Amino acid sequence: MKLKLTIDGQVYEVDVEVSEPDEPRPSYVPPAFMSSPAGAAPAAARTGASPAGGSAAQESKVCRSPVSGVVVRVSAQPGQQIQANDLLMVLEAMKMETEITSPISGRIAKVNAQAGQAVQSGQVLVEFE
Secondary structure (H helix, E strand, O other), X not given: OEEEEEEOOEEEEEEOOOOOOOOOOOOOOOOOOOOOOOOOOOHHHHHOOOOOOOOHHHHOOEEEOOOOEEEEEEOOOOOOXXXXXXXXXXXXXXXXXXXXXXXXXXXXXXXXXXXXXXXXXXXXXXXXX
């Protein structure tokens, strides 16, 4: 197949060959601990699976880190009553800050990270009652 492309006013004629792959390419599926749209349950809760091997009920009571990074600021404290999407903490990864928000409304049972601490992707940051 021949195509004509214009780049910066210059016309180029190119031959394009379409080939079918021998095997289908896999689809990208984000990890279960990645952020979900507001109001949507995490994939692990929907499927009953858990990245840590726990039950779906226990998984719904934790907030995991979506990235590996360093905790910059912690806004949540044990015993604090929070609403869904309230700021829990801020992580820095590759010079970018990521706000970690609560996936549920409820009371915080335990905060497992503090400012300056390095955390891994999937690590439990906050536990809820």
